[in-house]
Amino acid sequence: MIDTIDGAEITGVILAGGRGTRMGGADKGLQNFNGVPLALHTLLRLSPQVGEVMINANRNLAAYESFGVPVWPDAGGLGEFSGPLAGFITGLERCETPYMLTVPCDTPLFCEELVPRLAEALARENADFAVVAAPEEDGQLRAQPVFCLMRAGMLESLAVFTAGGGRKIDAWTAQHKTVLVPFNQPGDDPRAFFNANTLAELHQLEALRP
Numbered sequence: 339m340i341d342t343i344d345g346a347e348i349t350g351v352i353l354a355g356g357r358g359t360r361m362g363g364a365d366k367g368l369q370n371f372n373g374v375p376l377a378l379h380t381l382l383r384l385s386p387q388v389g390e391v392m393i394n395a396n397r398n399l400a401a402y403e404s405f406g407v408p409v410w411p412d413a414g415g416l417g418e419f420s421g422p423l424a425g426f427i428t429g430l431e432r433c434e435t436p437y438m439l440t441v442p443c444d445t446p447l448f449c450e451e452l453v454p455r456l457a458e459a460l461a462r463e464n465a466d467f468a469v470v471a472a473p474e475e476d477g478q479l480r481a482q483p484v485f486c487l488m489r490a491g492m493l494e495s496l497a498v499f500t501a502g503g504g505r506k507i508d509a510w511t512a513q514h515k516t517v518l519v520p521f522n523q524p525g526d527d528p529r530a531f532f533n534a535n536t537l538a539e540l541h542q543l544e545a546l547r548p
């Protein structure tokens with residue numbers, strides 16, 4: 339059994355490919371959080387933890403490209419805006435490292451120890467997926483399946499799952515060995531995984547930290 343997986347073996351994929359319906363159709367990743375576009379904020383927090391990073395976006399690609407990492411839109415095989423698993427497919431098709439981690443663009447305060455903690459759990463349990471479990475506003479711990487570390491060899495399984503009409507991340511990961519990693523340990527910020535679906539939520543998040 340390996341002790342853990344080095345961050346250098348992981349490609350981080352920033353998921354910014356959604357419609358942003360609850361944000362009035364805005365391209366969420368380009369909305370400012372304390373003056374920095376959400377996707378760039380995510381990139382700055384993620385890059386020190388992983389070997390490679392890419393952004394998955396479907397609109398305003400030039401704006402995302404200006405952040406200096408590769409940007410890939412969904413190939414469209416699942417139909418337009420078919421959900422986060424389309425971004426997982428895009429990432430797995432481009433991933434050149436043994437592991438891939440997805441992170442959404444709308445959760446700017448996510449834990450700075452995200453990668454080592456998921457990597458340690460994946461290695462310890464010899465699992466295919468390590469998924470964040472974090473407290474929501476009501477204090478209940480829930481899986482946050484868009485924060486998902488996986489083996490890069492999962493593309494074939496995902497192709498089969500989506501070809502059968504599957505669109506839910508947790509329904510797919512449930513077909514494999516998945517470890518949930520709790521982020522409610524002593525010292526963890528209970529608000530670290532709060533995300534912004536609306537502009538009001540984005541402004542609430544901005545108010546949490548200077």
Ligand SMILES: Nc1nc2c(ncn2[C@@H]2O[C@H](COP(=O)(O)OP(=O)(O)OP(=O)(O)O)[C@@H](O)[C@H]2O)c(=O)[nH]1
Pocket residue numbers: 353354355356357358359360361366394395412418419420421422423424425426441442443444484535
């Ligand atoms: N590649 C890709 N990513 C998506 C798609 N839909 C959602 N996502 C991403 O998945 C993550 C979680 O999605 P949501 O929070 O629902 O974001 P959203 O779909 O843009 O917003 P709503 O339209 O309000 O649901 C976000 O990081 C989105 O960018 C999609 O069709 N393709």
Ligand SMILES: [Mg+2]
Pocket residue numbers: 356357
């Ligand atoms: Mg959505």
